[in-house]
Amino acid sequence: MKIIRHLDHQGRIAHSELQADGTALLLKGDIFEGFQSTGKQAEVAKLLAPLAPIQILAIGLNYRRHATEMGSKFPEYPILFIKSISSLQNPEDPIFLPRHLRSDRVDYECELAVVIGRTCKNVSAARALDFVLGYTCANDVSARDWQKNAGGGQWCRGKTFDTFCPLGPYLVTPDEIPDPQNLKLRTLLNHTAVQDWNTNDMIFSVAQIIEFLSGSTTLLPGTVILTGTPHGVGMAAQPPRWLKPGDIVTVEIEKIGLLTNPVLEEELLSTP
Numbered sequence: 001m002k003i004i005r006h007l008d009h010q011g012r013i014a015h016s017e018l019q020a021d022g023t024a025l026l027l028k029g030d031i032f033e034g035f036q037s038t039g040k041q042a043e044v045a046k047l048l049a050p051l052a053p054i055q056i057l058a059i060g061l062n063y064r065r066h067a068t069e070m071g072s073k074f075p076e077y078p079i080l081f082i083k084s085i086s087s088l089q090n091p092e093d094p095i096f097l098p099r100h101l102r103s104d105r106v107d108y109e110c111e112l113a114v115v116i117g118r119t120c121k122n123v124s125a126a127r128a129l130d131f132v133l134g135y136t137c138a139n140d141v142s143a144r145d146w147q148k149n150a151g152g153g154q155w156c157r158g159k160t161f162d163t164f165c166p167l168g169p170y171l172v173t174p175d176e177i178p179d180p181q182n183l184k185l186r187t188l189l190n191h192t193a194v195q196d197w198n199t200n201d202m203i204f205s206v207a208q209i210i211e212f213l214s215g216s217t218t219l220l221p222g223t224v225i226l227t228g229t230p231h232g233v234g235m236a237a238q239p240p241r242w243l244k245p246g247d248i249v250t251v252e253i254e255k256i257g258l259l260t261n262p263v264l265e266e267e268l269l270s271t272p
Contacts, residue, residue, distance in 0.1 A: 095263050096266040097265050111251075138166065
């Protein structure tokens with residue numbers, strides 16, 4: 001099932017099941033307790049991120065060829081960092097280049113995102129996928145100057161600006177993706193492929209990541225896990241390929257869909 005979260009024409013949030021012809025049928029129920037189809041045609045006025053996460057956990061340097069292009073050794077354990085909830089962005093809505101805390105080195109990263117559907121702790125890799133609610137596309141947008149030079153050794157400042165975590169367009173249930181370790185994924189920058197690889201290049205599989213993150217730690221329903229990016233990031237290009245106003249970035253993952261966002265400059269507004 002491909003589940004979309006959207007606004008109807010009255011501005012209400014609803015969930016619907018995407019149909020093969022591009023239409024959607026309205027769902028009733030709860031994303032964690034289960035949905036049932038109403039059989040009614042959905043009014044989809046605007047796509048939203050497929051869920052409102054309770055937390056966003058992310059894994060760095062998890063593709064072999066990406067670690068190599070960055071000149072890094074393969075990690076012994078998954079490298080964890082956290083993106084703030086406020087970094088969430090909807091499909092088609094803009095990625096804003098930071099201008100208050102300015103960055104001129106903003107990068108794209110296509111990633112398979114995993115959504116936890118049931119509470120788990122100390123789960124084994126053999127059972128880990130039983131706790132997955134579904135999969136979606138993510139763009140782990142990164143301000144490399146803040147990540148590498150100005151973050152005090154921590155990645156979070158460069159990874160967690162507003163709009164730096166687009167998710168979508170759909171949440172795809174595990175029955176449609178029985179093997180998350182064999183999915184093609186790519187980034188299109190202005191319609192040109194700049195990343196194009198396969199999740200079989202992950203150093204740590206989705207199951208191993210869940211096993212690690214749940215170790216002595218409770219993962220609650222609604223936790224989103226970003227599983228790393230393949231090689232081809234803008235930082236590694238010669239010369240570097242930084243995002244600029246007017247760019248269009250699309251993350252595409254096999255069996256899931258396309259997540260597209262335009263790139264704009266941040267408007268320098270302040271909270272009263």
